[in-house]
């Protein structure tokens with residue numbers, strides 16, 4: 001679905017040149033849920049922007065569903081197939097009413113009006129925001145705004161959703177809402193998901209985790225395997241979920257709990273046989 | 274310089290059909306050297322409250338008194354107050370505007386009359402505190418990653434050396450090490466220099482680690498006010514309000530439900546570990 005080969009990106013030139021990505025090789029399969037973690041400035045957002053052709057490779061190739069992002073005739077189809085949600089919900093709202101906001105993407109793609117009228121309520125239903133069609137976006141909570149942003153992407157009938165720290169600004173309830181929505185789209189509709197986050201507990205349900213460092217993929221694997229490498233992650237300036245760390249601590253004090261515990265329930269079960 | 278809110282009410286767009294009561298009769302007294310956390314669901318009034326602390330917003334009713342000065346009095350210099358009460362806002366990257374990172378950080382102190390000899394020192398110092406490598410000093414703040422921009426904004430406030438530091442979602446978008454390091458430096462400002470901390474956050478782990486007293490807001494009112502450990506121990510009430518508790522407290526609550534009498538008022542991984550270990554030793558668990 002997503003394929004990068006020898007992908008490099010630099011910003012600026014001369015003595016202002018910044019190497020943001022170097023020689024990335026990566027495939028994401030259709031229906032996969034991939035989480036990306038990594039320190040500030042490691043290249044996560046830059047990589048994400050290559051996935052819907054907001055940026056083009058300085059070197060190497062990025063293909064979305066077989067379409068090369070450097071070929072400008074593919075641009076609109078790539079943006080339709082791969083939709084992107086950003087961190088700050090307020091910067092993404094363009095209209096004065098929720099339904100206009102959701103319609104914005106498909107209108108840009110030149111979808112006929114009656115088709116859009118069918119898609120908007122369906123998209124809002126998928127993110128559990130039916131009934132909010134005529135609400136003003138700026139009166140919604142952060143979690144609701146992000147779900148409207150996701151609906152705006154769904155209305156373009158994409159196959160990939162790329163989320164760049166969609167929950168960074170949200171309260172715990174909002175974070176849960178957004179995650180549940182994304183996980184449901186992945187599970188029930190086979191949507192391919194790329195989720196960038198600094199919250200380690202949001203990563204535990206992904207199929208695969210990529211750890212970025214200094215413009216490259218430093219580590220990848222199943223969440224359990226990645227979080228088992230507590231020390232390596234700490235060296236990258238990352239962390240493991242608090243529960244994984246607690247389990248790790250208990251184990252090193254001789255308590256018999258498995259070494260791949262990542263959630264509260266798993267730890268409670270392990271301690272209460 | 275204690276900060277007092279007396280019956281503060283704030284209404285946005287008053288006298289219009291869109292009027293929103295964001296704060297409804299808030300009373301709060303913050304003493305010198307406190308480390309206070311403020312949590313609450315989105316829209317509960319936290320950011321509105323914070324903007325009253327240095328006079329950016331004026332109460333519709335009630336009084337804000339900083340160091341004995343009512344902010345609404347003509348004789349009160351808001352400029353002097355803002356020099357002492359530094360606020361890092363929820364979207365600090367919106368506060369960036371200078372050509373280079375160094376100039377952006379220098380802007381606040383320059384404006385309050387710090388001499389240029391000292392400025393360079395303060396900028397360097399603040400950049401180190403937020404973990405920005407010196408080579409970024411001459412970059413445009415708009416050519417940075419999200420987390421780097423946030424660090425610049427935080428550095429700008431730290432360079433003012435305020436006596437009261439108000440942080441609204443300080444760590445959103447920071448990587449774990451950045452979060453750790455910055456919180457550690459802020460903690461040092463508190464313990465070594467007596468800086469008062471007021472921290473608004475959705476991140477319960479940060480609140481647990483940084484604060485001693487915790488206020489919970491909902492619907493523009495203060496619903497709970499107590500020691501951080503006591504407030505977090507009320508897991509059920511917090512969950513009902515849509516708030517989380519730190520993961521370690523959730524583990525303890527889960528163990529309690531299974532019949533172990535572990536304490537709920539733990540705040541860190543180390544405390545949780547010790548509590549579970551001593552519970553196991555007391556022979557209450559099978560393992």
Ligand SMILES: Nc1ncnc2c1ncn2[C@@H]1O[C@H](COP(=O)(O)OP(=O)(O)OP(=O)(O)O)[C@@H](O)[C@H]1O
Pocket residue numbers: 011012018019020038039040041042043044045046047415416417418419420421446448
């Ligand atoms: N517009 C730009 N111009 C120049 N350099 C940039 C620009 N945007 C980002 N960079 C640089 O590229 C590198 C990678 O940045 P990127 O935004 O991809 O990081 P990130 O992993 O998303 O970080 P964060 O966790 O802070 O969001 C960093 O060194 C950053 O300073």
Ligand SMILES: [Mg+2]
Pocket residue numbers: 044045046164418419420
């Ligand atoms: Mg980023």
